[in-house]
Amino acid sequence: xxxxxxxxxxxxxxxxxxxxxxxxxxxxxxxxxxxxxxxxxxxxxxxxxxxxxxxxxxxxxxxxxxxxxxxxxxxxxxxxxxxxxxxxxxxxxxxxxxxxxxxxxxxxxxxxxxxxxxxxxxxxxxxxxxxxxxxxxxxxxxxxxxxxxxxxxxxxxxxx
Numbered sequence: 131x132x133x134x135x136x137x138x139x140x141x142x143x144x145x146x147x148x149x150x151x152x153x154x155x156x157x158x159x160x161x162x163x164x165x166x167x168x169x170x171x172x173x174x175x176x177x178x179x180x181x182x183x184x185x186x187x188x189x190x191x192x193x194x195x196x197x198x199x200x201x202x203x204x205x206x207x208x209x210x211x212x213x214x215x216x217x218x219x220x221x222x223x224x225x226x227x228x229x230x231x232x233x234x235x236x237x238x239x240x241x242x243x244x245x246x247x248x249x250x251x252x253x254x255x256x257x258x259x260x261x262x263x264x265x266x267x268x269x270x271x272x273x274x275x276x277x278x279x280x281x282x283x284x285x286x287x288x289x290x
Contacts, residue, residue: 136235136243136244136245136246137243137244137245137246138245138246139206139236139245139246139247141245142206142238142245143206144205144206144207144210145205145206145207146205146206146238146239147203147204147205147238147239148200148204148205148206148209148236148237148238148239149199149200149237149238149239150197150198150199150200150236150237151173151197151198151200151234151235151236151237151247152195152196152197152198152234152235152236152237152244153171153178153180153195153196153198153232153233153234153235154193154194154195154196154231154232154233154234154235155169155180155188155193155194155195155196155229155231155232156192156193156229156230156231156232157188157189157190157191157192157193157194157227157228157229157230158190158191158228158229158230159190159191159230160190160228161190162190162224162226162228163190163191163227163228163230164188164189164190164192164224164227165188165218165222165224165225165226165227166186166188166222166223166224166225167188167218167219167220167221167222167224167225167226167227168180168181168218168219168221168222169181169187169188169216169217169218169219169227169256170215170216170217170219171196171214171215171216171232172213172214172215172216172217173200173204173209173212173213173214174212174213174271175213176201177215177217178196178198180194180196181196182194182196188227206236206238209236209247210272211271211272212269212271213267213269213270213271214234214248214267214268214269215265215266215267215268216229216232216253216256216265216266216268217256217264217265217266218256218257218264218265219264220256220257220258220264225257225258226255226256226257226258227255227256227257228254228255228256229253229254229256229266230251230252230253231249231250231251231252231253232249232250232253232268233246233248233249233250234246234247234248234249235247248268248269250268253266253268254266
């Protein structure tokens with residue numbers, strides 16, 4: 131996804147309904163960074179398999195993009211509160227994986243335009259034998275408070 135194809139999420143209201151998202155993943159260029167394992171992106175426990183059929187995803191030095199529709203109505207505020215995860219299934223040949231960067235883009239209802247929600251850099255190894263294991267929590271979920279009104283969290287306050 132070209133940087134010219136997206137806008138800053140700050141341009142949207144927290145009540146804006148989101149209809150589609152794109153996960154952009156960079157695999158590191160270091161030796162043995164690529165994987166043949168299944169990789170999943172999760173939003174509040176709903177996991178999406180990051181896979182293009184008949185394509186070798188997550189090769190060393192590659193950038194891959196995956197498009198999905200939200201499975202339930204979700205606003206910008208809902209996304210701000212959601213737990214976001216990245217998980218390596220850890221199976222197959224070359225099961226370990228070094229993720230250099232993840233970017234999440236979201237598209238609201240209306241004219242087709244993607245908005246950068248967040249970027250996580252140097253996510254690191256997702257491997258069975260690694261200290262951090264096979265799962266990364268990119269953003270810690272926050273339970274909604276009844277009657278409370280919340281502004282979007284700034285990038286500096288998001289959990290990484």
